[in-house]
Amino acid sequence: MLKQVTDQMHRTISVPDSPQRIVSLVPSQTELLHWLGCSNEVVGQTLFCIHPKNMHQSKPRIGGTKTLSLAKIENLHPDLVIGNKEENSKDQIETLALQYPVWMSDIQDLNEALAMIEQIGSLVNKESQAKQLVDQIKTSFTQLVPIAPTTVLYLIWRKPWMAAGAQTFIGDMLGRMGLQNGCTSTRYPELSNDDIRTINPQHIFLSSEPYPFKEKHIEELKLLVPNATITLVDGELFSWYGSRLQYAANYFQQLIHAISPQSLDLPTHS
Numbered sequence: 001m002l003k004q005v006t007d008q009m010h011r012t013i014s015v016p017d018s019p020q021r022i023v024s025l026v027p028s029q030t031e032l033l034h035w036l037g038c039s040n041e042v043v044g045q046t047l048f049c050i051h052p053k054n055m056h057q058s059k060p061r062i063g064g065t066k067t068l069s070l071a072k073i074e075n076l077h078p079d080l081v082i083g084n085k086e087e088n089s090k091d092q093i094e095t096l097a098l099q100y101p102v103w104m105s106d107i108q109d110l111n112e113a114l115a116m117i118e119q120i121g122s123l124v125n126k127e128s129q130a131k132q133l134v135d136q137i138k139t140s141f142t143q144l145v146p147i148a149p150t151t152v153l154y155l156i157w158r159k160p161w162m163a164a165g166a167q168t169f170i171g172d173m174l175g176r177m178g179l180q181n182g183c184t185s186t187r188y189p190e191l192s193n194d195d196i197r198t199i200n201p202q203h204i205f206l207s208s209e210p211y212p213f214k215e216k217h218i219e220e221l222k223l224l225v226p227n228a229t230i231t232l233v234d235g236e237l238f239s240w241y242g243s244r245l246q247y248a249a250n251y252f253q254q255l256i257h258a259i260s261p262q263s264l265d266l267p268t269h270s
Helices: 027-035 053-058 070-076 090-097 110-123 127-142 169-176 193-199 215-222 235-239 245-259
Strands: 002-006 012-016 022-024 042-045 080-084 102-105 150-157 161-163 179-181 203-207 229-233
Touching: 002 110, 012 102, 022 027, 027 042, 027 080, 027 110, 042 053, 042 070, 070 090, 080 090, 080 110, 090 102, 102 110, 110 127, 110 169, 127 245, 150 169, 150 193, 161 193, 169 179, 169 235, 169 245, 203 215, 203 235, 215 229, 229 235, 229 245, 235 245
Parallel strands: 022 042, 022 080, 080 102, 150 179, 150 203, 203 229
Antiparallel strands: 002 012, 150 161
């Protein structure tokens, strides 16, 4: 039996009532499917679907998120393909959609991520589990105490420098921390050294992905913006919009505590 559903790109598609052979094209959504209890139904995933580790090691891999092997996907005979507008190539998605039900997410903020979780929960008949997860995430973000407004530059790449800018999921996470994004003109701008000096952020976050920033890059940026606080951050907790979100708000609170001047331990008086 098939049912009609509308995905986050407003496409109406026919999907099986109970999908049994799912190919997941996005790491955070692969992890979500595992969390919902659909590990057995996932028959293929990308090279970057590294969580959970046992699925990464045991499931067939069908290429990168933007370099899918359509032949490998065809050999898996999926009855549902789950992708994302930003992560996957439009041309490849359109080709897959000619042959399979392809459900697409489109996520730029927390609310859209929570809607995706509920919709995928409905796709795979795990509505109650999805609602439990969404409620948990909502509660954790409600309890997040933001930092006093300060500017931040969130770098995702080097040579050239690239940042997460306006209308990105990372940008929404920064805003929920109380931080003001130093890049607001485009989504993922390339920056010169002079651009970074001009932005002159109070904080610079160096993401662990997609570029694997290390301690040595802190010194490199200190030469450009000597007064900035430069911090290595967990890119997965800023950008994975599936079940990993249940840990994000707590991580952000710890990060706020670490970078905030008010985080210094003060003497208590009885």
